[in-house]
Amino acid sequence: MxxxxxxxxxxxxxxxxxxxxHFGRAVLRCPAASLDLVAERLGIVLPREACRSAIEADVAALWLGPDEWLLLAADARDDWVATLQARMGDAVCSLVDVSHxxxxxxxxxxxxxxxxxxxxxxxxxxxxxxxxxxxxxxxxxxxxxxxxxxxxxxxxxxxxxxxxxxxxxxxxxxxxxxx
The missing domain is CATH 3.30.1360.120 (Probable tRNA modification gtpase trme; domain 1)
Known part of the structure; x- marks a missing residue:
């Protein structure tokens, strides 16, 4: 690491x-139409209310904008975001590793x-x-x-x-x- x-x-x-x-950090940009699918595939809760957070499965999701969340995972491995990207599959979203x-x-x-x-x-x-x-x-x-x-x-x-x-x-x- x-x-x-x-x-x-x-x-x-x-x-x-x-x-x-150390935290693993990723910025998720996702349209409203894909939120339920993405949340299910990632196994996390994505808050829908402005300026709110949710924690599930050791991943915190912070609502930063109408289509933007900061995902935080304490002590995440270097391949954490790649693993999440693979789980998203064909969902129309962007997930970018900003850990460093x-x-x-x-x-x-x-x-x-x-x-x-x-x-x-x-x-x-x-x-x-x-x-x-x-x-x-x-x-x-x-x-x-x-x-x-x-x-x-x-x-x-x-x-x-x-x-x-x-x-x-x-x-x-x-x-x-x-x-």
């Missing part, structure tokens, strides 16, 4: 921000709440009422595009492109020390 360790300024030393391990493009961070309550840390660079209302558990979205953290997914009342999963990882982590670290 390739070296997929996250790019990180600080692996330890933060109570609230920690790099997550992104890294994941967990933002959790510590001395500072996860919402407060993220609010330092994200304009969204991240209160539990406005951004409940299971909600996800593509947004900005300062000047970096991120995908933000609320996993628990006190915890977020943040995906960012590998080239922005140090930048995003560094800003979160500054926000944590200044809060």
């Amino acid at each position: 390739s070296d997929l360790s996250p790019a990180s300024l600080f692996v330890a030393g933060s109570a609230s921000v920690r790099p997550l391990g 493009r992104q890294v994941a961070l967990e933002i959790a309550d510590g001395r500072v709440t996860a919402e407060t840390l993220l609010a330092s660079g994200c304009a969204l209302d991240l209160s539990l009422r406005a951004f409940p558990v299971g909600m996800c979205t593509r947004t900005m953290y300062d000047k970096a595009e991120i995908i933000l997914w609320r996993r628990a009342p006190d915890r977020f999963h943040l995906e960012t492109w590998r080239s922005f990882a140090r930048y995003v982590e560094g800003l979160l670290h500054v926000a944590e020390t200044e809060a």
Whole structure:
């Protein structure tokens, strides 16, 4: 397996921000007419409601747009997406492996709440009422595009492109020390 360790300024030393391990990532683009067939063949649930997620068979599907989902599988093998593509068969969809493009961070309550840390660079209302558990979205953290997914009342999963990882982590670290 390739070296997929996250790019990180600080692996330890933060109570609230920690790099997550390797994830298999794939972007699925699929028209509405093919969703039921694709979900059945892949053995996963594809959320149909905007900005929602679903987890089944150790694969998370995050709704990113009317015809776009990010599929995440922890500790996936290098051939994970090829296996999914074979199972899709003749379904009219696109499935692209983006595993090496992104890294994941967990933002959790510590001395500072996860919402407060993220609010330092994200304009969204991240209160539990406005951004409940299971909600996800593509947004900005300062000047970096991120995908933000609320996993628990006190915890977020943040995906960012590998080239922005140090930048995003560094800003979160500054926000944590200044809060």
